[in-house]
Amino acid sequence: MTTPCPECTTAVPIPADAIEGELLVCDHCAVELELVSRTPLRIEVFEEEEK
Amino acid sequence: MREALRVAVLDARRQLAEGWPVVVDTTKWAWTDGAISVSGGVLVRAQARVYADAIGSTVGEAPAPTILSDLASTWTEHRWAALTPGDAIDLHRQADGDDRQTQWSPPAHVRRFAVQARRALVQIPDGTLGWVDAERLADAAPDADPWGDIARALAGTAVTADRPTGLQDAARRARARLGRPYLWGGNTEHAADCSGLVQSLVWQASGVLLPKHTGDQRRLGDRVGAGSIAPGDLVFVKGRNKGLSHVGLALPAEETTTVVHSCLTRNQVMEEPLSTFLERYRFVGARRPIAWRDA
Numbered sequence: 001m002t003t004p005c006p007e008c009t010t011a012v013p014i015p016a017d018a019i020e021g022e023l024l025v026c027d028h029c030a031v032e033l034e035l036v037s038r039t040p041l042r043i044e045v046f047e048e049e050e051k
Numbered sequence: 052m053r054e055a056l057r058v059a060v061l062d063a064r065r066q067l068a069e070g071w072p073v074v075v076d077t078t079k080w081a082w083t084d085g086a087i088s089v090s091g092g093v094l095v096r097a098q099a100r101v102y103a104d105a106i107g108s109t110v111g112e113a114p115a116p117t118i119l120s121d122l123a124s125t126w127t128e129h130r131w132a133a134l135t136p137g138d139a140i141d142l143h144r145q146a147d148g149d150d151r152q153t154q155w156s157p158p159a160h161v162r163r164f165a166v167q168a169r170r171a172l173v174q175i176p177d178g179t180l181g182w183v184d185a186e187r188l189a190d191a192a193p194d195a196d197p198w199g200d201i202a203r204a205l206a207g208t209a210v211t212a213d214r215p216t217g218l219q220d221a222a223r224r225a226r227a228r229l230g231r232p233y234l235w236g237g238n239t240e241h242a243a244d245c246s247g248l249v250q251s252l253v254w255q256a257s258g259v260l261l262p263k264h265t266g267d268q269r270r271l272g273d274r275v276g277a278g279s280i281a282p283g284d285l286v287f288v289k290g291r292n293k294g295l296s297h298v299g300l301a302l303p304a305e306e307t308t309t310v311v312h313s314c315l316t317r318n319q320v321m322e323e324p325l326s327t328f329l330e331r332y333r334f335v336g337a338r339r340p341i342a343w344r345d346a
Contacts, residue, residue: 017276023287023336025270032269034335048266048296 003041007031012043129162131197132173132188139239142181146170151236153179153247153263160197163188176201177250179263202259204271204340211342212257218283218343221256222302225311228320233313238263248313248320249285249300257341265296272340280325282308283343288332297332301325 002011010028014035018024023046024033032046134140134157144150146167155161155175161183162174170182176198191197204210214220231242238247246265253261261268269287280286282303289296299312302322310328313320323331 015274015276017278019277019334021289021333021335022277023269024274030270032266 001041003043005029005031005033006043006045014038014041014043129164129174131160131191131193132163132171133157133191134159134161135187135189137187140183140187141236142173142175142179142183143170144181146172146182152181153177153236154238155179156239160191160193161188177260177263204253204259204261206270207273209272209339209342210259212259212344214257215344217257217341218303218345221252221283221300222304224255225252225300225302225320226322229311229322231320233315233318233320243313243320244315245298245313248311249298252300252311253341257343259341261340265298268298268340269296269336269338272338275337275339277329277334277337280308280337281339281346283339283341283346285338285340286310286325286328286334287336287338288328289335291331291333294333296335299328301337 001014001016003014004010005012005026005028007026008029008031010026012024012026012033014024018035018038020035020038022035024035024043025031026033033043034046036042036044134155136157139154139156141151142153142155144152147170153175155177159176161176163171164174164180165172166185167182169185171185171188172180173183173188174180202210202213225248228240228243228248231240233244234242234247235244236247237243238251240251243251246263246268249268250261250263253259261271265287268285272285275281275284280301282301284301286299286301287296288298295315297312297315299310302309302311304324308325309322310325311320311322312328
């Protein structure tokens with residue numbers, strides 16, 4: 001299962017055991033992505049909260 | 052200009068893909084409208100986003116960022132310096148501030164880029180750039196690259212630790228630190244923050260160096276699903292309320308896998324069962340940067 005990277009549109013593979021909230025990395029543009037929802041599948045660019 | 056800046060930021064981000072910070076001359080990025088307030092710091096991911104955001108809204112005539120050095124480069128404009136004996140040095144984000152971002156302990160060689168007042172801008176072996184007390188540096192002229200033999204964690208693979216009992220050693224070292232205080236930016240045996248504790252334990256027990264910051268550690272090694280975490284893995288979480296990034300090191304224990312971490316809210320290094328750790332925090336990922344021989 002893949003979904004387009006919101007940053008560069010490259011297909012990002014979603015591991016079968018990935019859970020909502022998990023962070024993934026786009027292999028193409030290296031941006032960190034948060035798996036927001038599995039159904040429907042939705043990922044967003046992860047914004048680190050400043051400490 | 053806008054496209055050139057966008058490409059420059061993307062290039063920098065690609066260089067960050069392996070999880071190691073590159074040194075960027077951010078002193079050229081001095082917007083005065085409040086959008087950017089960095090100067091001479093590491094281009095960490097948060098800063099890269101700041102640049103990207105600024106490029107979208109405020110371009111002006113700012114020059115493209117100049118990448119001065121990365122850990123694999125043979126860049127020659129820096130000067131090597133040796134840390135003088137003594138306690139760990141503090142690396143600050145600013146030349147005139149007390150905002151410690153990490154520490155490093157002698158003996159070690161560092162790359163010195165500039166001196167301003169009583170502080171020097173250096174890069175330490177884990178790639179972090181920061182300002183240190185210039186008096187703690189001595190000129191050095193090593194015959195070979197002092198960092199050439201350092202084993203570093205990589206993205207997409209687990210680096211084999213050359214020590215046969217590294218994981219057991221990590222557990223022993225971790226348990227010797229239980230109860231020691233949290234220190235923002237710390238990574239010594241006396242006090243550490245969460246990523247500093249993990250970096251220090253892995254470095255001492257495996258001989259493999261991790262980057263200092265949680266966001267950089269989060270990109271290294273192989274991905275591990277929440278149900279497959281094993282001793283030696285790095286476990287990344289966020290707070291249930293504030294949402295701050297946090298990291299711990301999974302350890303072998305008698306009946307279960309545990310996690311050791313330096314906890315800000317409890318101000319100490321603590322160990323707890325993996326299941327408890329994942330209940331108290333929100334799981335965001337796990338990585339296996341080290342192939343421990345005794346795992």
